[in-house]
Amino acid sequence: MIxxxxxxxxxxVPFEALKIARERGLDLVEVSPTAVPPVCxxxxxxxxxxxxxxxxxxxxKKQKVIVVKEVKFSxxxxxxxxxxxxxxxxxxxxxxxxxxxxxxxxxxxxxxRELGYAIINRLIQDMGETGIVEFMPRMEGTTLxxxxxxGKKSESQRVPKPAAAxxxxxxxxxxxxxxxxxxxx
Numbered sequence: 001m002i003x004x005x006x007x008x009x010x011x012x013v014p015f016e017a018l019k020i021a022r023e024r025g026l027d028l029v030e031v032s033p034t035a036v037p038p039v040c041x042x043x044x045x046x047x048x049x050x051x052x053x054x055x056x057x058x059x060x061k062k063q064k065v066i067v068v069k070e071v072k073f074s075x076x077x078x079x080x081x082x083x084x085x086x087x088x089x090x091x092x093x094x095x096x097x098x099x100x101x102x103x104x105x106x107x108x109x110x111x112x113r114e115l116g117y118a119i120i121n122r123l124i125q126d127m128g129e130t131g132i133v134e135f136m137p138r139m140e141g142t143t144l145x146x147x148x149x150x151g152k153k154s155e156s157q158r159v160p161k162p163a164a165a166x167x168x169x170x171x172x173x174x175x176x177x178x179x180x181x182x183x184x185x
Contacts (some may be wrong), residue, residue, distance in 0.1 A: 002031075002041045011037055066098060068147070073103040073123075075115050082119070086126055093131045093150045102145040116144045124148070 001009040021028040027045040089099045120137040131148035
């Protein structure tokens with residue numbers, strides 16, 4: 001039995017411990033039910049739950065949710081399209097997200113898988129220290145894919161995501177923006 005000041009009161013019968021807790025206007029909380037004898041504490045149970053919930057919320061707030069973003073390539077990708085998609089992958093890695101680079105083979109392209117491997121391996125080489133390879137390029141059906149994770153160097157240089165509170169111009173003045181990265185070339 002532990003009192004509200006943190007001092008040990010010794011081993012007691014549950015009825016006596018409950019009586020002491022009621023006299024102080026507090027609750028008797030079983031802290032460690034598996035111990036022999038079980039450990040109980042005199043405290044305000046509502047305050048205990050509030051503190052526990054507050055610490056769990058703080059832990060969740062500091063958590064980083066890892067998102068896997070995909071960049072799709074084609075065997076016949078042009079140089080400019082390749083550079084654009086590579087830059088998107090670099091941006092995703094700098095923001096702390098993982099990148100799945102995938103390349104789908106269509107029809108007779110399956111006869112030339114080495115072209116697909118060349119594109120994915122070139123992307124891995126171009127990433128350098130920005131991203132590290134988590135899964136080497138491998139085939140799953142007609143799709144070749146590799147997963148890249150943020151490199152150690154880029155974690156310290158992460159770009160914070162823009163705040164959602166920035167004012168936007170009216171829709172009439174705003175130019176349409178195509179943000180779809182997963183379109184195949």
